[in-house]
Amino acid sequence: MSETESKQAAIILEADAVYHVYESKAEDGNVVALRGLNIAMRSGEAVAVVGPSGSGKSTLMKCLGGLMKPSAGSVRLDGRNMTRLTGQELVKLRQQTVSFIFQEGNLLNDLNARDNVAQPLVNQGVRSRIAKRKALDLLERLQMGHRAMALPKMLSGGEQQRVAIARALITEPRLILADEPTGALDPVTSREVLALFKELHEEDGVSFLIVTHSKEVAAFCDRSLELRDGRFVAEHGSDLNIERLEVGRELLVDDIGTVTLPP
Numbered sequence: 001m002s003e004t005e006s007k008q009a010a011i012i013l014e015a016d017a018v019y020h021v022y023e024s025k026a027e028d029g030n031v032v033a034l035r036g037l038n039i040a041m042r043s044g045e046a047v048a049v050v051g052p053s054g055s056g057k058s059t060l061m062k063c064l065g066g067l068m069k070p071s072a073g074s075v076r077l078d079g080r081n082m083t084r085l086t087g088q089e090l091v092k093l094r095q096q097t098v099s100f101i102f103q104e105g106n107l108l109n110d111l112n113a114r115d116n117v118a119q120p121l122v123n124q125g126v127r128s129r130i131a132k133r134k135a136l137d138l139l140e141r142l143q144m145g146h147r148a149m150a151l152p153k154m155l156s157g158g159e160q161q162r163v164a165i166a167r168a169l170i171t172e173p174r175l176i177l178a179d180e181p182t183g184a185l186d187p188v189t190s191r192e193v194l195a196l197f198k199e200l201h202e203e204d205g206v207s208f209l210i211v212t213h214s215k216e217v218a219a220f221c222d223r224s225l226e227l228r229d230g231r232f233v234a235e236h237g238s239d240l241n242i243e244r245l246e247v248g249r250e251l252l253v254d255d256i257g258t259v260t261l262p263p
Contacts (some may be wrong), residue, residue: 011079012097012175012207013041013064018073020059020230033059034070035230043174046201046208048218050236051227057211058179060227064209065100065177066090078174095124099168101178105160107152107167113139113159114148117166124171131170138166143192157184165193169200175207176200182214194220 020034062068117135182190226234
């Protein structure tokens with residue numbers, strides 16, 4: 001196997017028997033959001049996570065990205081068990097490996113678009129002038145150069161999302177975790193963002209794990225995992241029909257974990 005092939009075959013993200021429980025004093029008791037999830041993503045792979053609202057998708061993304069510690073199980077990023085790292089070690093690993101794109105953007109309200117995009121590099125110790133120049137280049141690439149000096153409150157939802165995407169790309173991550181990255185975008189901008197993702201995926205080998213309800217985003221991915229009630233219940237190929245998830249399932253898991261193959 002060549003060095004390139006070996007790199008592509010390496011596992012960049014792996015979860016083993018991950019559970020997450022939200023404690024509650026309500027009458028219904030604690031809420032089990034994730035129920036023993038397992039996943040292995042190869043370097044350079046693009047995977048979509050699909051499923052209904054409330055199935056645990058956002059909790060999954062936070063656990064896989066090291067933003068939330070699971071109640072049980074382990075998560076490995078680039079071969080390192082994040083559940084056993086110190087806070088400082090975890091921050092360094094995330095900075096070197098992964099970026100996040102959230103549906104709501106999560107921009108800093110007191111910084112303009114350029115400075116929002118530059119912030120991850122500044123946090124890593126890159127000189128401000130260099131970081132801002134790279135931020136402007138990325139904003140131009142996403143047709144946002146003319147809005148570089150605008151504060152978030154002056155931007156539309158779609159513009160804010162493009163700034164958030166530029167911010168995620170500026171550190172040249174090996175893995176991008178995205179929660180509905182095109183949800184706030186108009187169809188034209190959505191296609192432009194997907195074209196950029198495809199370029200990063202195919203030419204630079206960037207891995208993607210994307211929570212989505214979009215059939216276009218799912219089609220961009222190599223495979224899709226269907227999440228329901230905190231469990232992966234099925235895997236789909238790239239020809240996923242979002243409106244009819246029962247079509248094309250390759251694996252089904254019932255409530256007690258029994259695996260069956262569909263006819």
